[in-house]
Amino acid sequence: AIATVALRVMHPEQYWAGLQAFSSLGEKAESKELLKMSETLQYWASVFNSLSMICNRQTPNHRHCLLIPECFDILTMVGNYSNAWMSMPNLQLEFRYDPGCMIGFSRRIVRHGVHAVEGDWIAWAWYMRDSVHIYAGVPWCGWARVDYKQ
Numbered sequence: 001a002i003a004t005v006a007l008r009v010m011h012p013e014q015y016w017a018g019l020q021a022f023s024s025l026g027e028k029a030e031s032k033e034l035l036k037m038s039e040t041l042q043y044w045a046s047v048f049n050s051l052s053m054i055c056n057r058q059t060p061n062h063r064h065c066l067l068i069p070e071c072f073d074i075l076t077m078v079g080n081y082s083n084a085w086m087s088m089p090n091l092q093l094e095f096r097y098d099p100g101c102m103i104g105f106s107r108r109i110v111r112h113g114v115h116a117v118e119g120d121w122i123a124w125a126w127y128m129r130d131s132v133h134i135y136a137g138v139p140w141c142g143w144a145r146v147d148y149k150q
Contacts, residue, residue, distance in 0.1 A: 001045055001046070002102070003074040003076060003102065003124070003126045004045075004046050004047050004048070006074060006102060006104060007047060007072060007074060010072055010104050010144065011071070011072050011104075011141070011144040013144070014047075014071050014072060014128070014141040014144070016141070017128075017133070017139070017140070017141035018046075018047030018048060018049065018128060019047055020136075020138045021049060021128075021132060021133050021136040021138040022041060022047070022049070024136040024138055025037070025132075025135075026038065028135075029041060046126060048074070048126035048127055048128055049127075049128050049129055049132040049133075050126070050127050050128065051124065051125065051126055051127075052124075052125040052127075053122055053124055053125070054114075054122070054123040054125065055121070055122050055123075056117075056120055056121060056122075058113075058115060058116045058117070059112075059113050059114045060113050061089055061112065061113035062111060062112070062113060063107060063109070063110070063111050063112075064107045064108055064127070065108065066108075066130065066131075067106070067107055067108040067128070067129065067130070068108065068128055068129075068130045068133070068141075069106055069108040069109055070106070070140055070141060070142055070144075071106065071108075071127070071128045071140075071141065072104040072105060072106060072144065073105065073106065073107045073125060073126065073127035073128075074102060074103070074125075074126045074127075075102070075103050075104075075123055075124070075125050075126075076100075076101070076102045076123070076124045076126075077097055077098070077100070077101050077122070077123050077124075078099055078100065078121065078122050079119060079120050079121030079122055080099070080119050080120055080121075081099065081117045081118060081119025081120060081121040082117075082118055083118055084096070084097035084098065084114060084115070084117040084121065085097055085114070085115045086103065086112060086113070086114050086115075087112065087113050087114075087115065088110050088111065088112050089111055089113075090110060090111045091110060097114060097117075107125075107127065
């Protein structure tokens with residue numbers, strides 16, 4: 001729920017596109033009598049349509065080519081660990097990645113990786129898959145803007 005609230009502030013258009021996609025998926029599931037999909041949608045508590053969990057693993061610098069470039073993905077770290085760093089080499093940035101840290105950026109555009117970490121940790125990666133929006137009939141949200149007005 002915190003990642004959804006953060007997205008509402010960081011990229012309102014993406015937030016609303018996510019809500020619209022889930023509404024459309026619910027209508028499709030009902031009209032096509034997809035009972036498991038209808039049930040699953042009732043319990044999915046995020047506007048993001050995908051979630052990956054990474055546990056106790058170093059990740060080399062990479063990008064995610066199947067994600068929507070205009071969308072923010074939100075990564076959250078939890079656990080009992082120390083000395084974690086996230087690198088974004090194409091931006092020439094490196095961040096401390098402490099427990100409870102939340103970072104939002106386009107993982108399709110920005111190369112990123114996490115160095116080896118001492119201890120136990122889990123990274124939650126919330127994101128939106130283009131294929132889900134296409135199936136739902138919901139257009140992309142566009143780029144985030146600092147002048148967004150509701």
